[in-house]
Amino acid sequence: MHPLASPPAPPVDLSVIIPIYNEEANIPALYERLRGVLDPMQLPGGYEFIFINDGSRDHSLVLIQTLALRDPRVRYLDFSRNFGHQIAVTAGLDRAGGQAVCIIDADLQDPPELIPQLLEKLREGYEVVYAKRRSRQGESAAKKLTAKLFYRILASITHISIPVDTGDFRVISRKVVEALRRMPEQNKFIRGQISWIGYRQTYLEYDRAERAGGETGYTYRKMFKLALDGITAFSDVPLKAATVSGFIVSGIAFLVMLYTLYSRFVTKEYEPGWPSLMVSILFLGGVQLIAVGIIGEYIARLSANVRQRPLYIVSDSNLPEPPAQPQR
Ligand code: UDP
Ligand code: MG
16 A cells, blocks of 8 residues: 555544634534534444644634534644645645545635535545535625636646636545545645546536635735646646747747848848847847747656656556555
């Protein structure tokens, strides 16, 4: 077995991963609503909550600890500082023992009432069921616009199809959790990683509510970092942009050169000086961009290797497992 793949927790039917950053206003209501949904489902293997306190500066941790005293299904991790939402979810995935795992925001923007439907789809044979926002309430126009733009840009420059207008609210199977654990990359963009993993994926649509209480923990800085992580982890297009622009500029230089020669020798209508200057500036600019682009190509390959992703994920086979690889 892969050294990272040992299930650390006793298996349950469902693990609910909840990243927490300054959510004291929402934790009690969230817990009640989750129980209200999960208890009636009477999952034979039971369920667990995994709260990850991502360096909250309010009383979130105390609230979680109080819940854990009363309810043994409440498990928690307390980070030494704020490491960010994606890292918090990753830590939850590392600890989750569930046959299915649900990732949900703590602010009740993701309705827990959708979980039974998500699980139902999983039982139909899908490995990933994500929740797609049909509408979003109570968020600033700027946030909606930047999110919309980001998802469209990302979709247009990556090869894998990362679903637009979805957050991390979703239910995934054990298989997908194990595959995620085999992706040791440093800059996490979990929804992209899950798309990359493949298998049968589907979605359900929902209307995203307003944040129940408290304030968003996603500052523009954190959003920008998430966007950059997503783009750099799943696209080489920015790195290769220099090559493309290099060829365009060189092409223009060539056309200008032809035009200059034509005016110098055929029409004889020309200003001395500027054409040669223009041509050499454009030409040199183009050559430089191409050189930068070549470096970009190497860096793209370097970064692909540094990510240490598995080369492929197998869905089914009648071959025996290969012998374990020596650890690098
Ligand atoms: N969160 C986190 N660490 C952070 C920021 C946010 O764990 O640094 C959690 C937060 O508590 C919530 C989820 O990630 O459960 C989504 O964050 P938020 O609701 O602030 O994001 P938004 O919905 O505004 O995009
Ligand atoms: Mg939110």
